[in-house]
Amino acid sequence: MTAPAVDLRQITKQFPGVLANDEVDLTVDRGSVHALLGENGAGKTTLMNVLYGLYKPTSGTVVVDGQERTFDSPRDAIDAGVGMIHQHFMLVEPMTVTQNIVLGNEPRKWGGLAVDREQAREAVAELADRYGFDVDPTATVADLSVGEQQRIEILKALYRGADVLILDEPTAVLTPQEVEELFEVFDELTEAGKTIIFISHKLSEVTAAADEVTVLRDGKNVGTVDTDDVDDTELAELMVGREVLFDTEKSPVDAGAVGLAARDLVVEDDRGVRAVDGVDLEVAEGEVFGVAGVDGNGQSELVEALTGLRTPSSGRVALGGTDVTDESRRQRIEDGMAYVPEDRQARGLVMSYDLTENGLLGSQRDPQFADAGRIRWDDAETHAEEIVAEYDVRPADAGAEARSLSGGNQQKFIVGREFAREPEAVVASHPTRGVDVGSVEFIHDRLLDLREQGAAVLLVSSKLDEVRSLSDRLGVMHDGELIDVVDPTEVTEEQLGLLMAGERPPDVPRAAVRAGGDA
Amino acid sequence: MNPDRLPDSVAGVMGRLVDASAGERLIVSVAALLTAVLLGGVVTLVAGMFAECSALFCYNPLAVYRYLFLAPLFDSFVLQQTLKNSALLLFTGLAVAVSFRAGLFNIGTQGQLVLGALAAALAAIRVGPAAPEGAIGGVLIAGVAMVAGAVVGGLYAAIPGALKAYADANEVITTIMLNFIASDVAFFLVSAYFQKPDSGSVETRDVPAAARFGPELALLLAVVLVLLMTYVLWGTAFGYDLRTAGIQPDAADYAGVDAKRMVVTSMTLSGAIGGLGGAVWVLMSVGRWVNGVPSLGFDGITVSVLASNNPLGVLFAGPLFGSMQAGSLSIDFQLGVPRQLVGVIRGLVILLVAMPEFFRTLGVRWGMGGDR
Numbered sequence: 001m002t003a004p005a006v007d008l009r010q011i012t013k014q015f016p017g018v019l020a021n022d023e024v025d026l027t028v029d030r031g032s033v034h035a036l037l038g039e040n041g042a043g044k045t046t047l048m049n050v051l052y053g054l055y056k057p058t059s060g061t062v063v064v065d066g067q068e069r070t071f072d073s074p075r076d077a078i079d080a081g082v083g084m085i086h087q088h089f090m091l092v093e094p095m096t097v098t099q100n101i102v103l104g105n106e107p108r109k110w111g112g113l114a115v116d117r118e119q120a121r122e123a124v125a126e127l128a129d130r131y132g133f134d135v136d137p138t139a140t141v142a143d144l145s146v147g148e149q150q151r152i153e154i155l156k157a158l159y160r161g162a163d164v165l166i167l168d169e170p171t172a173v174l175t176p177q178e179v180e181e182l183f184e185v186f187d188e189l190t191e192a193g194k195t196i197i198f199i200s201h202k203l204s205e206v207t208a209a210a211d212e213v214t215v216l217r218d219g220k221n222v223g224t225v226d227t228d229d230v231d232d233t234e235l236a237e238l239m240v241g242r243e244v245l246f247d248t249e250k251s252p253v254d255a256g257a258v259g260l261a262a263r264d265l266v267v268e269d270d271r272g273v274r275a276v277d278g279v280d281l282e283v284a285e286g287e288v289f290g291v292a293g294v295d296g297n298g299q300s301e302l303v304e305a306l307t308g309l310r311t312p313s314s315g316r317v318a319l320g321g322t323d324v325t326d327e328s329r330r331q332r333i334e335d336g337m338a339y340v341p342e343d344r345q346a347r348g349l350v351m352s353y354d355l356t357e358n359g360l361l362g363s364q365r366d367p368q369f370a371d372a373g374r375i376r377w378d379d380a381e382t383h384a385e386e387i388v389a390e391y392d393v394r395p396a397d398a399g400a401e402a403r404s405l406s407g408g409n410q411q412k413f414i415v416g417r418e419f420a421r422e423p424e425a426v427v428a429s430h431p432t433r434g435v436d437v438g439s440v441e442f443i444h445d446r447l448l449d450l451r452e453q454g455a456a457v458l459l460v461s462s463k464l465d466e467v468r469s470l471s472d473r474l475g476v477m478h479d480g481e482l483i484d485v486v487d488p489t490e491v492t493e494e495q496l497g498l499l500m501a502g503e504r505p506p507d508v509p510r511a512a513v514r515a516g517g518d519a
Numbered sequence: 520m521n522p523d524r525l526p527d528s529v530a531g532v533m534g535r536l537v538d539a540s541a542g543e544r545l546i547v548s549v550a551a552l553l554t555a556v557l558l559g560g561v562v563t564l565v566a567g568m569f570a571e572c573s574a575l576f577c578y579n580p581l582a583v584y585r586y587l588f589l590a591p592l593f594d595s596f597v598l599q600q601t602l603k604n605s606a607l608l609l610f611t612g613l614a615v616a617v618s619f620r621a622g623l624f625n626i627g628t629q630g631q632l633v634l635g636a637l638a639a640a641l642a643a644i645r646v647g648p649a650a651p652e653g654a655i656g657g658v659l660i661a662g663v664a665m666v667a668g669a670v671v672g673g674l675y676a677a678i679p680g681a682l683k684a685y686a687d688a689n690e691v692i693t694t695i696m697l698n699f700i701a702s703d704v705a706f707f708l709v710s711a712y713f714q715k716p717d718s719g720s721v722e723t724r725d726v727p728a729a730a731r732f733g734p735e736l737a738l739l740l741a742v743v744l745v746l747l748m749t750y751v752l753w754g755t756a757f758g759y760d761l762r763t764a765g766i767q768p769d770a771a772d773y774a775g776v777d778a779k780r781m782v783v784t785s786m787t788l789s790g791a792i793g794g795l796g797g798a799v800w801v802l803m804s805v806g807r808w809v810n811g812v813p814s815l816g817f818d819g820i821t822v823s824v825l826a827s828n829n830p831l832g833v834l835f836a837g838p839l840f841g842s843m844q845a846g847s848l849s850i851d852f853q854l855g856v857p858r859q860l861v862g863v864i865r866g867l868v869i870l871l872v873a874m875p876e877f878f879r880t881l882g883v884r885w886g887m888g889g890d891r
Contacts, residue, residue: 074527075527309772309773328775328777329772329773329775330776331775332775333774339773341773346767346769347769347770347773348770349770350763350766350767351766351767353766357759360759361763361773361774362773362774364759364760364774370755370756373757374754374755374756375754375756377754
């Protein structure tokens with residue numbers, strides 16, 4: 001029996017005020033795929049950053065390939081054969097695949113004076129060939145899809161001699177097709193003797209791709225199990241420490257008048273290209289209207305036009321029966337529109353503000369928190385504390401900077417803030433993106449509460465099971481058009497897939513219009 | 520510049536700066552000040568070796584520092600000069616800090632100050648004869664002059680604000696250009712229409728003596744204004760909008776802030792403070808508008824950076840800079856140490872004290888530190 005590829009022993013990492021890893025053991029066998037599963041803020045990324053030399057552990061030892069190591073920087077880790085592929089790629093987009101892969105380790109000629117391009121290209125082609133990657137070494141990175149770029153990152157690590165590959169949430173940016181391709185790449189790599197560790201909080205991926213899974217909770221290792229001996233429900237329980245209900249209970253609600261509507265809406269994107277092309281939709285009060293579609297088919301621009309961040313080139317937007325097309329974003333907030341934005345770190349939160357200040361974002365002039373423009377910080381702090389408590393945001397500290405929160409906790413705070421407006425209409429763009437299982441359920445329940453209270457909810461999500469289980473009606477967007485509105489309980493996954501691809505399969509179950517009044 | 524490609528050691532230091540507590544930052548600033556003093560001492564000694572005198576080291580660093588930092592305590596002229604400089608730098612430092620907080624690099628405080636000063640002088644001269652005798656008249660004239668200075672400074676800053684908001688013109692470029700225009704327009708106006716009779720230099724007539732005041736009152740006004748602006752920035756919805764627009768424009772849009780209007784408004788506010796500084800310069804320092812306005816607006820940039828664009832920090836950076844400026848004059852007179860050498864020492868202090876804050880600001884912008 002050879003030594004395990006990676007053996008982390010009793011790793012503890014203490015940050016000011018946060019114990020991110022608490023005596024974590026992790027053993028990964030050579031040639032295996034090991035998943036690291038846990039809720040947001042459970043300490044997965046911290047642990048991997050320790051292994052990759054970005055952080056020094058407070059205590060504990062790192063053993064790679066049977067040898068005890070101290071990494072002062074990622075360079076040391078790379079020298080020891082540990083490579084990491086971050087969630088955000090570090091590629092130079094205008095350069096070719098080959099240039100990116102050899103960057104910093106270019107083969108030389110003429111006594112080291114020049115880069116040997118020929119040799120570099122051959123080395124990359126040979127590397128791609130050996131692992132069965134289908135890449136063109138001369139292609140420009142900017143022209144490649146996200147999945148291809150990820151493979152370039154993997155090749156880059158391999159070129160530098162990595163035996164252990166760490167991938168931080170590798171599937172977060174991929175389409176379902178690309179995810180499958182990635183898992184095939186995993187197989188190729190492990191066959192060649194490489195070891196893979198990947199971080200995830202998606203149960204289905206873990207059971208599909210990993211040999212073993214280690215579950216982290218609150219910085220502790222709560223169990224390492226063989227994926228053959230465990231099912232999704234058991235894993236979910238391990239993750240959150242309690243039973244999770246996967247089926248959302250949806251009570252029948254009588255739909256009221258039209259709460260939010262778009263009529264013949266045409267919106268251009270930043271480049272002046274028509275991104276939304278004549279969309280008509282009506283969301284009734286007490287209804288969840290889902291919008292499904294492959295990202296980039298106009299959903300973002302539609303949402304921005306509805307919420308007042310983008311001026312449509314033609315068409316009207318109505319809120320609660322009133323035409324608000326010419327109203328500012330400010331006015332729409334005051335009229336009772338809540339908005340969970342797609343990009344939480346650019347829009348939803350001010351990263352250097354604490355949670356008290358962030359709790360005011362959008363409500364800074366609301367009489368609830370301000371008298372004649374003077375902010376009452378005590379009330380703002382109480383408000384933030386309420387959101388933190390209700391949505392279980394960690395750390396539970398209204399004075400914490402938004403930047404110091406993990407992505408999932410940031411998302412929970414935004415959702416909490418927006419839903420606390422007691423809105424008449426809600427526009428929620430990917431409200432559970434990057435959020436852990438336990439919190440997803442909670443956010444879903446709150447969304448349905450708002451529906452019961454009579455809010456008109458527009459839900460945009462790329463998660464099919466989410467839009468299907470929450471929506472009363474489901475619209476599918478393709479190439480800027482709302483090509484069909486279907487009944488989410490009757491429609492099959494195949495039909496949805498075809499609709500999302502822009503085709504119109506026969507016999508699709510149409511959804512009945514629910515709104516009572518006229519738009 | 521891609522922060523991901525920084526060496527790990529540099530990125531580490533920057534991340535550490537971002538995470539530093541207020542106390543740690545104070546310690547860093549004090550340590551930087553001491554380091555600058557030490558380095559400046561060495562420079563003084565070395566420079567002294569090349570000067571002509573009988574001793575080996577012609578300049579005594581201790582004497583230089585005694586003057587630079589402590590002269591206001593024993594030299595009443597330097598004290599007066601320090602108070603005046605400090606008051607004016609509080610105004611201009613605050614003006615710059617407000618614009619930086621809004622994410623705007625208003626390099627035009629100088630021009631706003633020059634025109635604000637001219638407007639204040641002309642208003643005081645115009646109102647003077649109509650005002651009642653005595654203290655009440657003085658307060659009235661001074662009040663009118665300061666309002667005129669603030670309004671003209673504000674309007675002049677609104678120009679680059681509007682150009683940025685509605686024509687996408689970079690405010691750094693436009694404000695620098697408007698500085699030149701301000702000086703030349705003021706020069707032309709005074710020499711053509713408002714010239715003091717029988718004077719060799721380009722200057723207006725004197726403002727009424729009743730409207731003039733000493734540095735103590737100016738300092739008081741400046742401190743009150745700093746406290747007021749601190750409250751506005753952190754205690755009001757307007758300040759919240761302004762800061763949000765400055766840090767994260769997309770988040771400000773999301774929160775319903777009209778970004779374009781905010782650019783114009785915050786530039787106007789910054790310019791008004793600068794113009795007010797100009798009015799104070801006229802009423803306190805010179806008693807008239809005179810060509811060759813000192814570079815108070817540019818020094819305000821230094822003060823603001825030194826204070827990491829925090830109005831309360833300006834309360835310390837302004838007087839520090841103001842006293843060093845006053846001290847350097849008397850060092851020249853009293854010790855025979857060239858002013859340029861004192862300038863080097865001052866530069867060292869500013870460089871070393873400002874750099875940690877500068878890198879911290881960059882680190883915050885690049886989202887460093889606070890990793891989990």
